[in-house]
Amino acid sequence: MKLTNSRGKRSRMSLALVSLLVAGTAVFSNSPASAQTSSKGWTKLFDGKTLNGWKRVAGEASYEVKDGTIVGTAVMNTPNTFLITEKEYGDFVLELDVMLESDQSNSGVQTRSHYDPSGNNGKCRVYGRQVEFDPSARAWSGGIYDEARRGWLYPLTLNPKAQQAFKVGEYNRVRIESIGNETKTWINGVPTAYVVDTLDDKGFIGLQVHSVSSAEQAGKKVYFKDIRIKTKDLKPTPFPAGVYVVNNVPNTLTDYETQHGWKLLFxxxxxxGWKGAYKTAFPEKGWQVQDGMLTVLPAGGGESTNGGDIVTTDKYSAFDLSFDFKLTPGANSGVKYFVTLSEHNPGSAIGLEYQVLDDKLHPDAKMGRDGNRTLASLYDLITADKQERFLRPIGEWNKGRVVVYPDNKVEHYLNGVKVLEYTRGAEEYRALVANSKYKDWENFGEAPEGHILLQDHGNKVSFRSIKLKEL
Structure with a gap:
């Protein structure tokens, strides 16, 4: 039937088409990746035609507008290049579509960020929290990186279920909520990262083209479109249960953490909640609570010769344990778990140990086998697979994490990156124990429950933000 046969027929057909379009729009709006598609309260940051309101800084990669899209192109031997808003933003919800044409590319969105005009030899340095787009095999897209400052805050090893949300070679809908101290991200409707941080209450928004150093990477493009922001009447979108929160506010829990079973151990x-190992009360000396820190005081480097180890009054079986620790130069300590206090041995109480150590200055790092006494290792059993660039310097806070699942699988993390895993009681585990200093302890590390322990090794080490969720 032709629409022009008669006025009546065209009107009826037009109404039918409109009805179909409305129905289709309703279906699209209910899809997870297109949440809150209403234009109410939203402002476009990109007009689809020009780069008005934006400026390029820090590098020589190019940005241009093509077919309603901002296209960033990588250039060899130039620093990370950013297209930043001329306006700064505090609390906001930001949505945009992003496409990386190749797994050789890398990009991100800066939030509440800043730049130093004198950095990079006068070309300026951008710094601040960045939502990462990482199409490599690592798959950390949607994670949060602190550009040119602290490094990774939320690598996606903390949320492996979200690692496959980002698709290379097609547009991905990205949502970023920065409300108060909380930043949350979504990729294609999948909850991805959750960071609580006190730095930067406002700053610019920026689009990144990452630096490249090879001809294969040069010329690779990143595409941004449909960029919009909302700054008023903001309501945080709830995350589902099970997403780990990186909380950089010392000794606090978010409502989300409390709701889902986390509790502070300090x-x-x-x-x-703490007492001395093999004691009924907390040690009278050797430990100090000051300025929000629980600190073991120096005593010449001897093991449990001052105040001695301290343990939780409660016991735990399956759990997710996180803690911040700060080492002094050459210091040694540890966080032990499944400590039963049944051995009544001299020195430090027996248990599985997350090693806390200055690898460069303490001699214990060179003992054991293949580095299995270094920082974040399962002491004397399994070496932590860690990279120097993910470590914070001695004197700064690092984040440790131990997860023990109900099936006895155990994981160690350092600053959000998983560095080892094993299964208690497995054949491989027992073979390691048989070749270690623990070989004489029957069923070492296989108790159904035990205390958490902080070790006194005679060096000054501080702890804070010790939190645990029973699994």
Whole structure:
């Protein structure tokens, strides 16, 4: 039937088409990747035609507008290049579509960021939190990186279920909520990262083309379109249960963490919940609570010769344990788990140990086998597979994490990156124990439950933000 046969027929057909379009729009709006498609309260940051309101800084990669899209092109031997807003933003919800044409590319969106005009030999240096787009095999897209400052805050090893959300060679819908101290991200509707941070209450938004150093990477393109922001009447979108939160506010829990079972093992003010190993009370000397830190005081480097180890009053079986620690030069300590206190041995109490150590200055790092006494290792059993670039310097806070699943699988993390895993009681595990200093302890590390322990090794080491969720 032709639409022009008669006025009546065209009107009826037009109404039918409109009805179909409306129905189709309703279906699209209910899809997870297109949440909140209403234009109410949203402002376009990109007009689809020009780069008005934006400026390029820090590098020589190019940005141009083609077919309603901002196209960034990588250039060899130039620093990371950013297209940043001329306006700064505090609280906001940002949505945009992003496409990387190749797994050789890398990009990101800066949030509440800044730049130093004198950095990079006068070309300026951009710094601040960045939502990463990483199409490599590592697959950390949607994670949060602190550009030119602290490094990774939320690598996607913390949320492996979200690692496959980003698709190379097609547009991905990205949502970023920066409300108060909380930043949350979504990729194609998948909840991805959750960071609580006190730095930067406002700053610019920036699009990144990453630096490249090979001809294969040069010329690779990144595409941005449909960029919009909302800054008023903001309501945080809830995350589902099971997403790990990187909380950089010391000794606190978010409402989300509390709701989903996390509790503080150290309140930042007292020794409540702790006692000396093999003691009925907290040690009278050797430990200090001050400025929100639980600190073991120096005593010449001897093992448990001052205040001695401290343990939680409660015992735990399957759990997710996180803690911040700060080493002094040459210091040694540890966080032990499944400590039963049944051995009544001299020195430090027996248990599986997340090693806390200055690898460069303490001699224990060169003992054991193949580095299995270094930082974040399962002490004397399994070496932590870690890269120097993910470590914070001695004197700064690092984040440790131990996850023990109900099936006895165990994981160690350092600053959000998984560095080892094993299974308690497995044949491989028992073979390692048989060739270690623990070989004489029957069923070492296989107790159904035990205390958490902080070690006194005679060096000054501080702890804070010790939190645990039972699994």
């Amino acid at each position: 309140d930042g003010k007292s020794t409540k």
